[in-house]
Amino acid sequence: MQAAVVSVPVAMASEAERPAKLRRVTTADAIFDRLYADILALRMPPGMPLQEKRIAEEFNVSRTPVREALLRLSEGGLVDIYPQSGTVVSRVPVSAIPEAVVVRKSLEGTTVERAAEIATPADIGRLDAIISRQRSLAALGDTSAFHEEDEAFHEAISGIAGYPGIWTILRTVKVQIDRARRLTLPVLGRMDNVVHEHGLIRDAIAAHDADAARAAMMHHLSAVIPDVAELRTQYPDYFC
Amino acid sequence: MQAAVVSVPVAMASEAERPAKLRRVTTADAIFDRLYADILALRMPPGMPLQEKRIAEEFNVSRTPVREALLRLSEGGLVDIYPQSGTVVSRVPVSAIPEAVVVRKSLEGTTVERAAEIATPADIGRLDAIISRQRSLAALGDTSAFHEEDEAFHEAISGIAGYPGIWTILRTVKVQIDRARRLTLPVLGRMDNVVHEHGLIRDAIAAHDADAARAAMMHHLSAVIPDVAELRTQYPDYFC
DNA sequence: CGCAATAAATTGATATACTAGTATTCACGA
DNA sequence: TCGTGAATACTAGTATATCAATTTATTGCG
Structure with a gap:
């Protein structure tokens, strides 16, 4: 199932204060990470049917860890599990995107x-280091690496503010937006704009101007809202 | 399977599902709801060790659904799973409470x-209906039912705003705060104050005064911040 | 063609066994 | 006596096989 809207966030502080006993990476974790990346990168497009058994064979593991991974993906709204029927990569719920932007x-x-x-x-x-890397990646046209640095930039701001848990929430909320954005990011010049906007945010933070920083962030977030109407006509199977 | 018969209030929140595919309540869901309620009500106090096997026997089910429930609780930060070692009801991370309040x-x-x-x-x-019920429950001193109505009030506001997904996030974030608050809620007069504050919020909403509504909400949320310092000395085992 | 019976497919759950780390115990030696 | 370390008893993670419950597709008959 899929909570239709902004999906369930992972609780803050669950990973952060593991007392030095670092959780070892289980098979289920590896499967989850792989599927998560494949879905986000649209290598597994929305609507694609998945089967526990087939995935298990593909990774040479049993159904158990695959099932755990799918359940976690389901909570994140990335797959829809229909009991006794099947599992599919979830379509991007367009109705939830505006709400995600509000969050x-x-x-x-x-x-x-x-x-x-x-x-x-x-x-x-x-922040400067991240922006610098983004400038290079924009020049190279490496959208995938660019996106990673984009995440790093926003995560860094959460870290600076002392709110690492907020980033955990944002990452979950961002996923559906990002899936849609992946279809529009290649637009020429967009990456350069992002770099510029990040620079404005950085400058406001450096100047300790909270109001300007907020304004710059609002402008930045408004600029990256995907045009769902257009996407819907271009990739009708990917949305619902 | 006996556990499925154990009637547990599954509707801890809106499972607003798509009409076509409605999800039936699985065994894992029932176990999750039961454990969730027990942890939140402190019937299972922070630090209490849990064991998949023992819980499975207790509910007369196999380890599988118990495991699924524990994994979900782990993602919500309510239990800590230490691989090959054990599972415990998580201590309330005091350092995360201020951040949760910010969220x-x-x-x-x-x-x-x-x-x-x-x-x-x-x-x-x-909103009036909820407040009315809260007033009655406050008079009766039914803290548990009062808390449910408190949740309903905040959820209702999210619904009115057209942001049902935000409530999903808030519920997850609120959990840790609520666990701490459960230790302070019995304070005399607190419930009456909550009713009053809810009334102010309701009035501001009714008057379509967004600024006043925000102010009233900020005041309300500030008032319910648990005194973690005091709690820490009173229940040292419950926090970390 | 319409439709009901049937078969196939898929997740949900059970049972069992085994693996791999973790924590405890307890005998041993300095 | 006091660590120290190896044997030992947990516990969660995974594997496998099997069945149950339900949905979906197929078949076959009128």
Whole structure:
């Protein structure tokens, strides 16, 4: 099943304070990561049918860890499990995207304000490093690596603000938006715009101007809203 | 299978499903709901060791659905699973509580503003009904039922705003706060204060005054922050 | 063609056994 | 006596086989 909307977030602090006893990577974790990446990269497009048994054979494991991975993906809204029927890669719920954008604006607005208040020069340096890498990747046209750095930028701001758990929530919320955005990111010049907007956010944080930082973030988040109407006509099978 | 007969309030929240495919309640769901309720009500206190095998025997089911339930609880931060070692009810991460409050303020602030903008008289009526029930429950001193109505109030506001997915996030974030709050809720007069604060929020929404609604919500959320320092000395085993 | 009976397919759950780490115990030696 | 370390008893992770419950596809008959 799929919660139709912004899916269940992983609780904050569950991973963060594992007392030095680092959780070892289980088979189920590996399967999850692989499927997660494949779905996000659209190598497994929305609507694609999945089967526990087939995946188990493909990875040479039993159904058990595959099932665990699929259940976790289901909670994240990336797959829909229909009992006694089948499992499919979930279609992107277009109706939930506006809500997801609202969540991002709310949380990232709060976060960037706080970051602007307490950022240190070292923090600014880390942001600069990310932006620098993004500039290079934009020039190379490496959209995949660029997207990773984009995530790193937003995660870094959460870290600067002292709200690492908020990033955990945002990552979950962002997934559906990102799946849609993956279809539009190749648009020429978009990556350069992102780099520029990140620079504005960075400058506002460096200047400890909370209001400007929020404004820059709001503008940035508004700019990356995918045009769902157009996408829907272009990839009708990928949305619902 | 006897456990399926054990009637557990499955509807801990809206499982608003698509009409076509409705998901039946699985054994794992029932186990999850039961454990979730027991942990939240502190019938299973933080630090209490759990064992898949023992729980399975207790519910007369196999390990499989128990395991699925524990994995979901783990993602929600309610239990900590140590591979090849054991599972325990998680201690409340005190360091995460302030962050959780920030998330609540951010999201519920956004939500209540939107609700104030578009609330209909019928919506106000629903809020009034909840507040009315809370007033009765406060008089009776039924803290458990009162808490359920408290959840209903905040969920209703999310619904009015048209952001049902935000409630899903909030519920997850609220859990850790609520676990701590359960130790302080019996404070005399607190329930009456909550009723009053809910009334102020309701009035602001009814008046379509977004600013006042946000202010009332901020005040409300600030008032229910548990005194972690005191709790930590009073229940040292429950926090980390 | 319509439709009901039937077969196939798939997830949900059970039972069992085994693996691989983890924590405890307890005898042993400095 | 006090560690120390190896044997030992857990516990979660995985594998396998099997059945149950349900949905979906197929078949065959009127």
